[in-house]
Amino acid sequence: DAKTTQPNSMESNEEEPVHLPCNHSTISGTDYIHWYRQLPSQGPEYVIHGLTSNVNNRMASLAIAEDRKSSTLILHRATLRDAAVYYCILRDAAYNTDKLIFGTGTRLQVFP
Amino acid sequence: EPEVTQTPSHQVTQMGQEVILRCVPISNHLYFYWYRQILGQKVEFLVSFYNNEISEKSEIFDDQFSVERPDGSNFTLKIRSTKLEDSAMYFCASSADYSNQPQHFGDGTRLSIL
Numbered sequence: 001d002a003k004t005t006q007p008n009s010m011e012s013n014e015e016e017p018v019h020l021p022c023n024h025s026t027i028s029g030t031d032y033i034h035w036y037r038q039l040p041s042q043g044p045e046y047v048i049h050g051l052t053s054n055v056n057n058r059m060a061s062l063a064i065a066e067d068r069k070s071s072t073l074i075l076h077r078a079t080l081r082d083a084a085v086y087y088c089i090l091r092d093a094a095y096n097t098d099k100l101i102f103g104t105g106t107r108l109q110v111f112p
Numbered sequence: 113e114p115e116v117t118q119t120p121s122h123q124v125t126q127m128g129q130e131v132i133l134r135c136v137p138i139s140n141h142l143y144f145y146w147y148r149q150i151l152g153q154k155v156e157f158l159v160s161f162y163n164n165e166i167s168e169k170s171e172i173f174d175d176q177f178s179v180e181r182p183d184g185s186n187f188t189l190k191i192r193s194t195k196l197e198d199s200a201m202y203f204c205a206s207s208a209d210y211s212n213q214p215q216h217f218g219d220g221t222r223l224s225i226l
Contacts, residue, residue: 032212043116043203043217044147044155087155091212097168098143098210102155
C-alpha cells in the first residue's frame with residue numbers, strides 16, 4: 001500500500017483558512033487521494049477525494065500537485081467544529097480492495 | 113441525511129463471553145465494513161462484506177470473529193470468546209459502491225472487556 005506522510009498536529013484560529021498537507025511520493029497512477037476526518041468521540045467522516053484535478057465540495061477543497069506526489073486539504077474558514085484528526089489516504093482503483101488504511105493523521109486544533 | 117447507526121453505544125462484557133455488535137447501514141448501500149480503534153491508536157480495518165459474503169479480512173479478524181447480515185437491514189459483528197485485548201471502539205461503515213465511493217461510518221460501539 002502506498003504511504004502518506006502528514007504532520008502530527010496543526011493549529012488555526014477560527015475563521016482563518018487552514019492548509020493541511022500530505023506527502024505521497026510513491027503514489028501510483030491509479031491511486032485516488034482521499035481525505036477523512038474524525039471528530040472527538042465520533043467515527044471517521046468522508047471529506048473529499050480526487051485523482052489529478054483540484055476538487056471542491058461544500059466541506060473543503062483538495063489541491064493536488066502536478067506530479068501528484070503531494071496534496072493539500074483546504075478548509076476555507078475554520079470553525080471550532082473543524083477540530084479533528086484529518087487523515088490522508090490513498091486508495092488504488094486498480095487493486096482488488098476497498099479497505100481504508102488509516103495512518104496517524106494530523107490533529108487540527110482550532111482556537112476561538 | 114441518511115446515516116449508519118450502531119448499537120449499543122457502550123458494551124461491557126466479561127472476558128470469555130460472546131458479544132454481538134449491531135449496525136444498520138444506509139439503506140441502499142451494498143458494501144459493509146467493520147473497523148476498530150484501540151484507545152489512542154489508529155483505526156484498523158477488520159473485514160469487508162458484499163453480496164452476503166466476506167470479500168476481504170485482516171489478520172486481526174481471526175476465527176473468534178464473524179459477521180452476518182441476518183436480514184435486509186442489520187449487519188452484525190460477533191466475537192465468540194472475548195479477550196481483554198478486544199477492548200476498543202468498533203466502527204461499522206457502508207458504501208454505495210466499490211473502491212472510490214465514500215465509506216460512511218457510524219459513531220461506534222465502545223467495547224469494554226473486564
